Amino acid sequence: LRFTEGFPFGASGFRRDFLADPEAAYVTARVLVAVIGTLLVALVYWAGRRFYDRRTGLVAAAIVAFAFLPVYYSKQALNDVVTLVPITVALVGCLLVLERGRARDWALAGGAVGVATATKYTAGAMLAPVALAALMRWRAGSSLRAPVLGLAGAGLAFVVCFFALNPFALIDARQFASEVAGQGAQAGGRAKLGQVEVAGWLYYLWTLSWGLGALPALAALGGAVLALRGDLRKGLLLIAFPLLLYLFLGGQARFFARWLLPAYPALAILAGYATVRLADRVAATPLRNGALLVALTALLVAQGVRADVHIGSVLARDDTRTQLRTWLMENVPAGSGIVVEPFIPQDFLTTGGRTAPPRYRRFPVKRPFQAYEKRLDPGLVARYRNRGYCWVVTASTQRQRGVEEGLENARAYYGRLERGSRLAARFSPYRRGARPVPFSFDLSFNYLPRAYLRPGPLIEVHRLSGCAQDSRS
Numbered sequence: 001l002r003f004t005e006g007f008p009f010g011a012s013g014f015r016r017d018f019l020a021d022p023e024a025a026y027v028t029a030r031v032l033v034a035v036i037g038t039l040l041v042a043l044v045y046w047a048g049r050r051f052y053d054r055r056t057g058l059v060a061a062a063i064v065a066f067a068f069l070p071v072y073y074s075k076q077a078l079n080d081v082v083t084l085v086p087i088t089v090a091l092v093g094c095l096l097v098l099e100r101g102r103a104r105d106w107a108l109a110g111g112a113v114g115v116a117t118a119t120k121y122t123a124g125a126m127l128a129p130v131a132l133a134a135l136m137r138w139r140a141g142s143s144l145r146a147p148v149l150g151l152a153g154a155g156l157a158f159v160v161c162f163f164a165l166n167p168f169a170l171i172d173a174r175q176f177a178s179e180v181a182g183q184g185a186q187a188g189g190r191a192k193l194g195q196v197e198v199a200g201w202l203y204y205l206w207t208l209s210w211g212l213g214a215l216p217a218l219a220a221l222g223g224a225v226l227a228l229r230g231d232l233r234k235g236l237l238l239i240a241f242p243l244l245l246y247l248f249l250g251g252q253a254r255f256f257a258r259w260l261l262p263a264y265p266a267l268a269i270l271a272g273y274a275t276v277r278l279a280d281r282v283a284a285t286p287l288r289n290g291a292l293l294v295a296l297t298a299l300l301v302a303q304g305v306r307a308d309v310h311i312g313s314v315l316a317r318d319d320t321r322t323q324l325r326t327w328l329m330e331n332v333p334a335g336s337g338i339v340v341e342p343f344i345p346q347d348f349l350t351t352g353g354r355t356a357p358p359r360y361r362r363f364p365v366k367r368p369f370q371a372y373e374k375r376l377d378p379g380l381v382a383r384y385r386n387r388g389y390c391w392v393v394t395a396s397t398q399r400q401r402g403v404e405e406g407l408e409n410a411r412a413y414y415g416r417l418e419r420g421s422r423l424a425a426r427f428s429p430y431r432r433g434a435r436p437v438p439f440s441f442d443l444s445f446n447y448l449p450r451a452y453l454r455p456g457p458l459i460e461v462h463r464l465s466g467c468a469q470d471s472r473s
Contacts, residue, residue, distance in 0.1 A: 029077035037074030037081045040265070041065045043088040048269045050092050051234055052276070059272035059297050060265075066304035067268070069211035069261055072311055072446050079119050080258045086116035087241075088265040090126050094237050097133040101146060103153055109133070110154025114161030116262070118169075121180065122245065123262050129240045130154050136233050191253045193373060194401030194439050201250030207257035210448060212264060213303045216271045223270030226277055238266045257442045275300065307448060314447045320427040320456030324393065325349055327425050327461070329359075336469060337361040337389035341398040342369040343457060363389045373402030376409050378416040381464070390467035391424075392417060396458035400439035421462035429456045 018025050044064045048057030064070050073080045093109030096102070109130045116123035134147040163169060169176040196203065208217040227235030242263035249259050275296050283289040321344055328349060332338065338360045340349070350359055363384065365372060384392060394414070402410030430436060434451035436458060437443055447455055 026077055030075065033077055033081055034074050036085055037070065040070065040074075040081065040084050040088065043085060044265050044268055047088050047092050047265065048272050051095060051238065051269055052273050055276045055279075055293060056269065056272040059275045059293070059300070060268040062297050062301050063213070063216045063268040063271055063304075064264060066301040066308060067212050067216065067264065068304050068307040068311070068446075068448060069207075069257060070264060071304070071308050072448075073258055073261065075315065078258075080261045083116050083120040083123050083262050084265055086112045086119065087123055087126060087262050090116060091129070091237070091241075091266060091269075094129045094133045095234065097130065097150065097154075098136055098233055098237065101137055101150060103150075106150040106153040107157040110157035111161040113154075114158035115165060117158070118162045118165035120262065121183075122248070122259065125244045125248065126241050126262075127158070128244055129237050132236060132240055136236070186254065192441065193370065194405055195254065195441060199250065200252055200255040201246070203255050204246060204250055204257075204260050207260060207442065208267075210303075210307070211257050211260070212267060213300065215300050215303065216268065219271035219274045219300060220267040221270075223272070223274035223277075226274055227270060238270055242266050257446075271300065310450060310452075311447060314452050314455055317454035320429050320454060320459050321348070322456075323427045324425075324459050324461070327427070328391075331425070332360070332391055333469075334359050335361065336391060337363065337384075337387065338391040338393065339363040339384055339389050340393045341365070341395050342372055343395040343398055361389070363387075372398060373405070373407055373410045376402060376407070376413040378409075378412045380413060381416045381420050385420075385464050385467045388468055390464050390469050392421065392462040392464065394460050394462070396436065397439065397444055398457075400444075404439055417462055421464045423460060424463045425461040427456070427459040429454050429458060 014025075041061050041064055045057040045061035048060035050057075070081060070084070090109055090112035093105060093112050096105035097109050113123065113126045113130060116126060131151065134151050137150075138144055138147045191197075212220070224235065224239050227238060229235075245260065245263050249255060276293065279289050279293040279296060283292045324344075325348065328338075338349075340362060342365050346362070347358075349362075350357070366375065381392075384390070394417070399410075399414060403414065429447070430451050431453045434453075437449045437451055443449055444457070
Protein backbone atom coordinates (compact mmCIF):
# COMPACT_ATOMS: atom_id res chain seq x y z
CA LEU A 1 0.00 0.00 0.00
CA ARG A 2 2.89 2.38 0.53
CA PHE A 3 3.41 2.50 -3.26
CA THR A 4 -0.16 3.44 -4.14
CA GLU A 5 -0.10 7.04 -2.98
CA GLY A 6 -0.03 9.36 -6.00
CA PHE A 7 -0.29 6.53 -8.51
CA PRO A 8 -2.63 6.88 -11.50
CA PHE A 9 -5.78 4.88 -12.27
CA GLY A 10 -7.37 5.49 -8.88
CA ALA A 11 -4.74 3.62 -6.86
CA SER A 12 -4.94 6.12 -4.01
CA GLY A 13 -8.72 5.62 -3.98
CA PHE A 14 -8.17 1.88 -3.69
CA ARG A 15 -5.89 2.45 -0.72
CA ARG A 16 -8.51 4.61 0.99
CA ASP A 17 -11.31 2.13 0.31
CA PHE A 18 -9.18 -0.83 1.39
CA LEU A 19 -8.32 0.77 4.71
CA ALA A 20 -11.98 1.61 5.28
CA ASP A 21 -13.32 -1.84 4.37
CA PRO A 22 -10.96 -4.51 2.98
CA GLU A 23 -13.66 -7.18 2.54
CA ALA A 24 -14.21 -6.56 -1.18
CA ALA A 25 -10.49 -6.82 -1.91
CA TYR A 26 -10.12 -10.05 0.04
CA VAL A 27 -13.21 -11.65 -1.49
CA THR A 28 -12.03 -10.74 -4.99
CA ALA A 29 -8.57 -12.13 -4.27
CA ARG A 30 -9.93 -15.39 -2.85
CA VAL A 31 -12.28 -15.94 -5.78
CA LEU A 32 -9.44 -15.25 -8.20
CA VAL A 33 -7.17 -17.75 -6.44
CA ALA A 34 -9.95 -20.35 -6.53
CA VAL A 35 -10.32 -19.84 -10.29
CA ILE A 36 -6.56 -20.16 -10.74
CA GLY A 37 -6.57 -23.31 -8.64
CA THR A 38 -9.24 -24.76 -10.92
CA LEU A 39 -7.18 -23.80 -13.97
CA LEU A 40 -4.24 -25.65 -12.44
CA VAL A 41 -6.13 -28.94 -12.70
CA ALA A 42 -6.55 -28.51 -16.46
CA LEU A 43 -2.91 -27.50 -16.87
CA VAL A 44 -1.66 -30.55 -14.96
CA TYR A 45 -3.76 -32.72 -17.27
CA TRP A 46 -2.18 -30.96 -20.26
CA ALA A 47 1.31 -31.44 -18.86
CA GLY A 48 0.75 -35.11 -18.01
CA ARG A 49 -0.66 -35.79 -21.48
CA ARG A 50 2.21 -33.91 -23.11
CA PHE A 51 4.87 -35.80 -21.16
CA TYR A 52 3.30 -39.23 -21.48
CA ASP A 53 -0.31 -39.82 -22.51
CA ARG A 54 -3.90 -38.84 -21.86
CA ARG A 55 -4.40 -41.37 -19.07
CA THR A 56 -1.38 -40.05 -17.17
CA GLY A 57 -2.77 -36.55 -17.49
CA LEU A 58 -6.16 -37.57 -16.14
CA VAL A 59 -4.73 -39.36 -13.10
CA ALA A 60 -2.35 -36.47 -12.37
CA ALA A 61 -5.17 -33.94 -12.68
CA ALA A 62 -7.34 -35.97 -10.29
CA ILE A 63 -4.54 -36.06 -7.72
CA VAL A 64 -4.05 -32.28 -7.83
CA ALA A 65 -7.80 -31.67 -7.83
CA PHE A 66 -8.28 -33.53 -4.52
CA ALA A 67 -4.92 -33.33 -2.71
CA PHE A 68 -5.42 -31.46 0.54
CA LEU A 69 -2.82 -28.69 0.28
CA PRO A 70 -3.69 -27.51 -3.26
CA VAL A 71 -7.37 -27.54 -2.33
CA TYR A 72 -6.87 -25.74 0.98
CA TYR A 73 -4.67 -23.00 -0.44
CA SER A 74 -7.03 -22.52 -3.36
CA LYS A 75 -9.36 -21.09 -0.72
CA GLN A 76 -6.83 -18.53 0.56
CA ALA A 77 -5.74 -15.16 -0.84
CA LEU A 78 -2.11 -16.27 -0.98
CA ASN A 79 0.43 -16.76 -3.75
CA ASP A 80 1.15 -20.46 -3.22
CA VAL A 81 -1.40 -22.08 -5.56
CA VAL A 82 -1.02 -19.19 -8.02
CA THR A 83 2.65 -20.16 -8.42
CA LEU A 84 1.74 -23.69 -9.51
CA VAL A 85 0.17 -22.49 -12.76
CA PRO A 86 3.32 -20.98 -14.33
CA ILE A 87 5.39 -23.82 -12.85
CA THR A 88 3.26 -26.33 -14.74
CA VAL A 89 3.50 -24.30 -17.93
CA ALA A 90 7.28 -24.15 -17.46
CA LEU A 91 7.43 -27.95 -17.22
CA VAL A 92 5.80 -28.24 -20.62
CA GLY A 93 8.02 -25.45 -21.93
CA CYS A 94 11.12 -27.42 -20.89
CA LEU A 95 9.77 -30.52 -22.63
CA LEU A 96 9.15 -28.53 -25.82
CA VAL A 97 12.68 -27.15 -25.62
CA LEU A 98 13.98 -30.71 -25.37
CA GLU A 99 11.85 -32.02 -28.23
CA ARG A 100 11.84 -29.09 -30.68
CA GLY A 101 13.95 -26.22 -29.41
CA ARG A 102 12.11 -23.49 -31.27
CA ALA A 103 12.49 -19.87 -30.21
CA ARG A 104 8.94 -19.77 -28.87
CA ASP A 105 9.63 -22.91 -26.81
CA TRP A 106 12.59 -21.23 -25.10
CA ALA A 107 10.49 -18.09 -24.57
CA LEU A 108 7.63 -20.12 -23.09
CA ALA A 109 9.93 -21.93 -20.66
CA GLY A 110 11.84 -18.83 -19.56
CA GLY A 111 8.78 -16.58 -19.41
CA ALA A 112 6.79 -19.08 -17.35
CA VAL A 113 9.64 -19.38 -14.86
CA GLY A 114 9.80 -15.58 -14.71
CA VAL A 115 6.10 -15.39 -13.86
CA ALA A 116 6.47 -18.13 -11.26
CA THR A 117 9.49 -16.46 -9.65
CA ALA A 118 7.75 -13.08 -9.52
CA THR A 119 4.92 -14.82 -7.70
CA LYS A 120 7.13 -16.84 -5.32
CA TYR A 121 10.89 -16.37 -5.36
CA THR A 122 11.81 -20.00 -4.60
CA ALA A 123 10.26 -20.94 -7.96
CA GLY A 124 13.45 -19.55 -9.49
CA ALA A 125 14.90 -23.04 -8.99
CA MET A 126 12.80 -23.99 -12.02
CA LEU A 127 15.56 -22.40 -14.12
CA ALA A 128 17.56 -25.58 -13.49
CA PRO A 129 15.28 -27.76 -15.70
CA VAL A 130 15.51 -25.11 -18.43
CA ALA A 131 19.30 -25.35 -18.31
CA LEU A 132 19.04 -29.13 -18.12
CA ALA A 133 16.90 -29.21 -21.28
CA ALA A 134 19.52 -27.09 -23.06
CA LEU A 135 22.30 -29.43 -21.93
CA MET A 136 20.41 -32.50 -23.11
CA ARG A 137 19.74 -30.92 -26.50
CA TRP A 138 23.43 -30.19 -26.89
CA ARG A 139 24.44 -33.74 -25.86
CA ALA A 140 21.88 -35.15 -28.28
CA GLY A 141 23.86 -33.72 -31.18
CA SER A 142 22.72 -30.12 -31.43
CA SER A 143 25.42 -27.51 -32.01
CA LEU A 144 26.47 -25.52 -28.96
CA ARG A 145 25.33 -22.30 -30.57
CA ALA A 146 21.64 -23.24 -30.65
CA PRO A 147 21.31 -24.06 -26.90
CA VAL A 148 23.31 -20.96 -25.96
CA LEU A 149 21.08 -18.72 -28.07
CA GLY A 150 18.05 -20.53 -26.69
CA LEU A 151 19.15 -19.97 -23.10
CA ALA A 152 19.72 -16.31 -23.88
CA GLY A 153 16.17 -16.05 -25.24
CA ALA A 154 14.79 -17.89 -22.21
CA GLY A 155 16.74 -15.55 -19.93
CA LEU A 156 15.38 -12.50 -21.70
CA ALA A 157 11.82 -13.82 -21.42
CA PHE A 158 12.42 -14.54 -17.74
CA VAL A 159 13.61 -11.00 -17.05
CA VAL A 160 10.77 -9.37 -18.98
CA CYS A 161 8.06 -11.44 -17.27
CA PHE A 162 9.62 -11.13 -13.82
CA PHE A 163 9.87 -7.35 -13.90
CA ALA A 164 6.49 -6.97 -15.60
CA LEU A 165 4.82 -8.65 -12.60
CA ASN A 166 7.24 -7.35 -9.98
CA PRO A 167 8.23 -3.87 -11.20
CA PHE A 168 9.25 -2.59 -7.78
CA ALA A 169 12.16 -5.05 -7.86
CA LEU A 170 13.52 -2.76 -10.58
CA ILE A 171 12.16 0.58 -9.37
CA ASP A 172 13.60 0.13 -5.88
CA ALA A 173 16.25 -2.54 -6.45
CA ARG A 174 18.10 -1.80 -3.21
CA GLN A 175 14.98 -2.24 -1.10
CA PHE A 176 14.08 -5.38 -3.04
CA ALA A 177 17.51 -6.92 -2.50
CA SER A 178 17.43 -5.97 1.19
CA GLU A 179 14.02 -7.55 1.77
CA VAL A 180 14.91 -10.75 -0.11
CA ALA A 181 18.13 -11.03 1.90
CA GLY A 182 16.17 -10.41 5.09
CA GLN A 183 13.65 -13.12 4.28
CA GLY A 184 16.44 -15.51 3.40
CA ALA A 185 18.23 -14.78 6.65
CA GLN A 186 15.07 -15.42 8.67
CA ALA A 187 14.24 -18.69 6.91
CA GLY A 188 17.77 -20.00 7.14
CA GLY A 189 18.87 -18.49 10.42
CA ARG A 190 16.73 -19.51 13.38
CA ALA A 191 13.70 -21.72 13.88
CA LYS A 192 10.42 -20.03 14.84
CA LEU A 193 9.32 -20.28 18.42
CA GLY A 194 7.17 -23.39 18.78
CA GLN A 195 8.44 -25.08 15.63
CA VAL A 196 8.81 -28.84 15.84
CA GLU A 197 12.39 -29.95 16.46
CA VAL A 198 13.10 -32.18 13.46
CA ALA A 199 15.22 -31.94 10.33
CA GLY A 200 13.48 -30.04 7.54
CA TRP A 201 13.95 -32.90 5.08
CA LEU A 202 12.04 -35.24 7.37
CA TYR A 203 9.39 -32.62 8.00
CA TYR A 204 8.66 -32.16 4.29
CA LEU A 205 8.43 -35.91 3.75
CA TRP A 206 5.83 -35.97 6.53
CA THR A 207 3.86 -33.13 4.94
CA LEU A 208 3.70 -35.05 1.66
CA SER A 209 1.93 -37.87 3.49
CA TRP A 210 -1.10 -35.61 4.09
CA GLY A 211 -0.58 -32.59 1.82
CA LEU A 212 -0.32 -34.65 -1.36
CA GLY A 213 -1.44 -37.93 0.18
CA ALA A 214 0.46 -41.01 1.34
CA LEU A 215 -0.43 -43.15 -1.69
CA PRO A 216 0.17 -40.38 -4.27
CA ALA A 217 3.55 -39.64 -2.64
CA LEU A 218 4.58 -43.30 -2.83
CA ALA A 219 3.29 -43.48 -6.39
CA ALA A 220 5.35 -40.40 -7.28
CA LEU A 221 8.46 -42.10 -5.91
CA GLY A 222 7.73 -45.19 -7.98
CA GLY A 223 6.97 -43.00 -10.98
CA ALA A 224 10.34 -41.28 -10.63
CA VAL A 225 12.13 -44.64 -10.81
CA LEU A 226 10.05 -45.76 -13.79
CA ALA A 227 10.50 -42.43 -15.57
CA LEU A 228 14.29 -42.59 -15.23
CA ARG A 229 14.35 -46.18 -16.45
CA GLY A 230 12.03 -45.42 -19.35
CA ASP A 231 12.86 -42.08 -20.96
CA LEU A 232 15.75 -40.71 -18.93
CA ARG A 233 15.51 -37.20 -20.37
CA LYS A 234 11.82 -36.74 -19.56
CA GLY A 235 12.36 -38.23 -16.13
CA LEU A 236 15.15 -35.79 -15.36
CA LEU A 237 13.02 -32.83 -16.40
CA LEU A 238 10.25 -33.89 -14.03
CA ILE A 239 12.49 -34.78 -11.11
CA ALA A 240 15.02 -31.94 -11.19
CA PHE A 241 12.86 -29.13 -9.78
CA PRO A 242 11.10 -31.07 -6.97
CA LEU A 243 14.43 -32.51 -5.87
CA LEU A 244 16.23 -29.16 -5.85
CA LEU A 245 13.34 -27.47 -4.03
CA TYR A 246 13.18 -30.25 -1.46
CA LEU A 247 16.94 -30.17 -0.80
CA PHE A 248 16.96 -26.39 -0.47
CA LEU A 249 13.89 -26.04 1.73
CA GLY A 250 14.86 -28.97 3.93
CA GLY A 251 18.12 -27.24 4.79
CA GLN A 252 16.39 -24.10 6.07
CA ALA A 253 15.82 -23.43 9.76
CA ARG A 254 12.12 -22.67 9.19
CA PHE A 255 9.73 -24.83 7.23
CA PHE A 256 6.05 -24.84 6.28
CA ALA A 257 4.18 -27.44 4.22
CA ARG A 258 2.99 -24.90 1.64
CA TRP A 259 6.58 -23.98 0.72
CA LEU A 260 6.89 -27.35 -1.04
CA LEU A 261 3.68 -26.86 -3.05
CA PRO A 262 5.49 -25.85 -6.29
CA ALA A 263 6.79 -29.42 -6.50
CA TYR A 264 3.27 -30.91 -6.53
CA PRO A 265 2.50 -30.69 -10.30
CA ALA A 266 5.59 -32.72 -11.23
CA LEU A 267 4.95 -35.17 -8.38
CA ALA A 268 1.35 -35.63 -9.54
CA ILE A 269 2.52 -36.37 -13.08
CA LEU A 270 5.03 -38.93 -11.82
CA ALA A 271 2.32 -40.53 -9.67
CA GLY A 272 0.00 -40.63 -12.66
CA TYR A 273 2.69 -42.25 -14.80
CA ALA A 274 3.31 -44.96 -12.19
CA THR A 275 -0.41 -45.64 -11.92
CA VAL A 276 -0.81 -46.05 -15.69
CA ARG A 277 2.23 -48.34 -15.90
CA LEU A 278 0.84 -50.49 -13.10
CA ALA A 279 -2.54 -50.76 -14.82
CA ASP A 280 -0.87 -51.70 -18.10
CA ARG A 281 1.16 -54.39 -16.37
CA VAL A 282 -1.79 -55.98 -14.56
CA ALA A 283 -4.67 -55.66 -17.05
CA ALA A 284 -4.15 -56.56 -20.69
CA THR A 285 -7.57 -55.83 -22.20
CA PRO A 286 -8.71 -52.23 -22.68
CA LEU A 287 -11.87 -52.74 -20.61
CA ARG A 288 -10.06 -54.24 -17.64
CA ASN A 289 -7.30 -51.70 -17.96
CA GLY A 290 -9.75 -48.81 -17.82
CA ALA A 291 -11.63 -50.27 -14.85
CA LEU A 292 -8.41 -50.89 -12.94
CA LEU A 293 -7.16 -47.39 -13.70
CA VAL A 294 -10.38 -45.90 -12.33
CA ALA A 295 -10.10 -48.03 -9.20
CA LEU A 296 -6.45 -47.10 -8.65
CA THR A 297 -7.20 -43.40 -9.14
CA ALA A 298 -10.03 -43.62 -6.62
CA LEU A 299 -7.61 -45.10 -4.10
CA LEU A 300 -5.09 -42.34 -4.78
CA VAL A 301 -7.58 -39.52 -4.18
CA ALA A 302 -9.56 -41.10 -1.31
CA GLN A 303 -7.41 -39.52 1.42
CA GLY A 304 -7.64 -36.11 -0.22
CA VAL A 305 -11.41 -36.33 -0.71
CA ARG A 306 -11.90 -37.18 2.96
CA ALA A 307 -9.72 -34.24 4.01
CA ASP A 308 -11.45 -31.86 1.58
CA VAL A 309 -14.90 -32.75 2.88
CA HIS A 310 -13.70 -32.24 6.43
CA ILE A 311 -12.09 -28.86 5.78
CA GLY A 312 -15.15 -27.72 3.84
CA SER A 313 -17.38 -28.41 6.83
CA VAL A 314 -14.91 -26.74 9.23
CA LEU A 315 -14.56 -23.54 7.19
CA ALA A 316 -18.34 -23.30 6.81
CA ARG A 317 -18.69 -22.61 10.54
CA ASP A 318 -17.98 -19.40 12.42
CA ASP A 319 -14.37 -18.88 13.38
CA THR A 320 -13.66 -18.74 17.12
CA ARG A 321 -12.28 -15.23 16.57
CA THR A 322 -15.63 -14.17 15.17
CA GLN A 323 -17.35 -15.74 18.18
CA LEU A 324 -14.99 -13.79 20.43
CA ARG A 325 -15.78 -10.50 18.75
CA THR A 326 -19.54 -11.07 19.04
CA TRP A 327 -19.24 -11.97 22.71
CA LEU A 328 -17.09 -8.95 23.53
CA MET A 329 -19.49 -6.57 21.78
CA GLU A 330 -22.37 -8.00 23.81
CA ASN A 331 -20.67 -8.35 27.19
CA VAL A 332 -17.81 -5.88 27.50
CA PRO A 333 -18.75 -2.17 27.53
CA ALA A 334 -17.18 0.14 24.99
CA GLY A 335 -14.15 1.96 26.32
CA SER A 336 -13.13 -0.90 28.58
CA GLY A 337 -9.45 -1.74 28.89
CA ILE A 338 -8.60 -5.11 27.37
CA VAL A 339 -5.44 -7.11 26.75
CA VAL A 340 -5.44 -9.17 23.55
CA GLU A 341 -2.61 -11.43 22.52
CA PRO A 342 -1.34 -10.80 18.97
CA PHE A 343 -3.47 -13.36 17.17
CA ILE A 344 -5.97 -10.93 15.56
CA PRO A 345 -5.50 -7.72 13.53
CA GLN A 346 -5.34 -4.50 15.53
CA ASP A 347 -8.66 -3.26 14.15
CA PHE A 348 -10.53 -6.56 14.41
CA LEU A 349 -12.56 -5.40 17.41
CA THR A 350 -13.60 -2.06 15.95
CA THR A 351 -17.01 -1.35 14.47
CA GLY A 352 -17.37 0.54 11.22
CA GLY A 353 -14.11 -0.44 9.50
CA ARG A 354 -10.48 0.47 9.95
CA THR A 355 -11.12 4.19 9.93
CA ALA A 356 -13.56 3.99 12.86
CA PRO A 357 -12.37 4.87 16.37
CA PRO A 358 -11.34 1.87 18.50
CA ARG A 359 -14.10 0.37 20.62
CA TYR A 360 -11.79 -0.65 23.44
CA ARG A 361 -8.60 0.57 25.05
CA ARG A 362 -6.02 -2.01 23.99
CA PHE A 363 -2.96 -2.71 26.09
CA PRO A 364 0.03 -2.04 23.81
CA VAL A 365 1.83 -5.16 22.59
CA LYS A 366 5.35 -4.53 21.39
CA ARG A 367 6.63 -5.65 18.02
CA PRO A 368 7.91 -7.99 16.78
CA PHE A 369 4.95 -10.15 17.66
CA GLN A 370 7.06 -13.29 17.16
CA ALA A 371 8.84 -12.43 20.41
CA TYR A 372 5.62 -11.92 22.40
CA GLU A 373 5.91 -15.16 24.39
CA LYS A 374 9.54 -14.46 25.25
CA ARG A 375 8.63 -11.09 26.75
CA LEU A 376 5.86 -12.40 29.02
CA ASP A 377 6.32 -11.91 32.74
CA PRO A 378 4.00 -12.74 35.66
CA GLY A 379 4.33 -9.15 36.81
CA LEU A 380 2.32 -8.06 33.78
CA VAL A 381 -0.90 -9.27 35.41
CA ALA A 382 -0.54 -6.74 38.24
CA ARG A 383 0.29 -4.03 35.71
CA TYR A 384 -2.91 -4.81 33.79
CA ARG A 385 -4.93 -4.54 36.99
CA ASN A 386 -3.33 -1.33 38.18
CA ARG A 387 -3.87 0.39 34.82
CA GLY A 388 -7.49 -0.70 34.44
CA TYR A 389 -7.07 -3.37 31.75
CA CYS A 390 -9.50 -5.80 33.33
CA TRP A 391 -10.15 -8.19 30.44
CA VAL A 392 -7.40 -10.49 29.15
CA VAL A 393 -7.88 -12.54 25.97
CA THR A 394 -5.54 -15.48 25.30
CA ALA A 395 -5.29 -17.83 22.33
CA SER A 396 -3.87 -21.34 22.07
CA THR A 397 -1.75 -20.46 19.04
CA GLN A 398 0.16 -18.04 21.29
CA ARG A 399 0.03 -19.83 24.62
CA GLN A 400 1.07 -23.24 23.31
CA ARG A 401 4.13 -21.80 21.61
CA GLY A 402 5.52 -20.43 24.86
CA VAL A 403 4.48 -23.24 27.20
CA GLU A 404 5.45 -26.12 24.90
CA GLU A 405 8.77 -24.41 24.12
CA GLY A 406 9.50 -24.58 27.85
CA LEU A 407 9.65 -20.83 28.49
CA GLU A 408 9.43 -20.54 32.28
CA ASN A 409 8.41 -16.88 32.12
CA ALA A 410 5.46 -17.74 29.88
CA ARG A 411 4.43 -20.66 32.08
CA ALA A 412 4.54 -18.44 35.17
CA TYR A 413 2.60 -15.68 33.42
CA TYR A 414 -0.31 -17.94 32.44
CA GLY A 415 -0.34 -19.51 35.89
CA ARG A 416 -0.54 -16.07 37.52
CA LEU A 417 -3.27 -15.02 35.10
CA GLU A 418 -5.43 -18.04 35.91
CA ARG A 419 -5.01 -17.63 39.67
CA GLY A 420 -5.83 -13.91 39.56
CA SER A 421 -8.92 -14.05 37.36
CA ARG A 422 -12.11 -15.87 36.55
CA LEU A 423 -12.76 -17.47 33.20
CA ALA A 424 -15.52 -15.37 31.63
CA ALA A 425 -15.79 -17.10 28.26
CA ARG A 426 -14.18 -19.87 26.25
CA PHE A 427 -14.42 -20.52 22.52
CA SER A 428 -13.18 -23.89 21.36
CA PRO A 429 -12.59 -24.98 17.74
CA TYR A 430 -12.70 -28.66 18.71
CA ARG A 431 -15.42 -31.27 18.61
CA ARG A 432 -16.90 -32.24 21.95
CA GLY A 433 -14.62 -34.73 23.68
CA ALA A 434 -11.77 -34.29 21.17
CA ARG A 435 -8.22 -33.80 22.36
CA PRO A 436 -6.72 -30.37 21.62
CA VAL A 437 -4.27 -30.43 18.73
CA PRO A 438 -0.65 -29.77 19.78
CA PHE A 439 0.72 -26.57 18.31
CA SER A 440 1.93 -26.78 14.72
CA PHE A 441 2.66 -24.04 12.21
CA ASP A 442 0.70 -26.14 9.73
CA LEU A 443 -1.98 -28.20 11.50
CA SER A 444 -2.95 -25.43 13.95
CA PHE A 445 -3.85 -23.19 11.01
CA ASN A 446 -5.08 -25.51 8.24
CA TYR A 447 -7.43 -27.48 10.58
CA LEU A 448 -6.70 -30.85 8.93
CA PRO A 449 -6.96 -32.92 12.15
CA ARG A 450 -10.40 -34.45 12.64
CA ALA A 451 -10.58 -32.89 16.11
CA TYR A 452 -11.48 -29.53 14.53
CA LEU A 453 -15.13 -28.54 14.30
CA ARG A 454 -14.59 -24.91 13.32
CA PRO A 455 -11.63 -22.69 12.40
CA GLY A 456 -9.64 -20.59 14.82
CA PRO A 457 -7.59 -21.11 17.98
CA LEU A 458 -8.86 -22.04 21.41
CA ILE A 459 -9.68 -18.65 22.97
CA GLU A 460 -10.20 -17.75 26.62
CA VAL A 461 -11.44 -14.47 28.08
CA HIS A 462 -10.31 -13.78 31.65
CA ARG A 463 -11.78 -11.13 33.98
CA LEU A 464 -9.13 -9.98 36.44
CA SER A 465 -10.14 -10.12 40.08
CA GLY A 466 -10.14 -6.83 41.98
CA CYS A 467 -9.72 -4.78 38.81
CA ALA A 468 -11.34 -1.34 38.65
CA GLN A 469 -13.17 -1.18 35.33
CA ASP A 470 -13.18 2.60 35.12
CA SER A 471 -9.42 3.04 35.69
CA ARG A 472 -7.37 4.80 33.06
CA SER A 473 -3.91 4.06 31.74
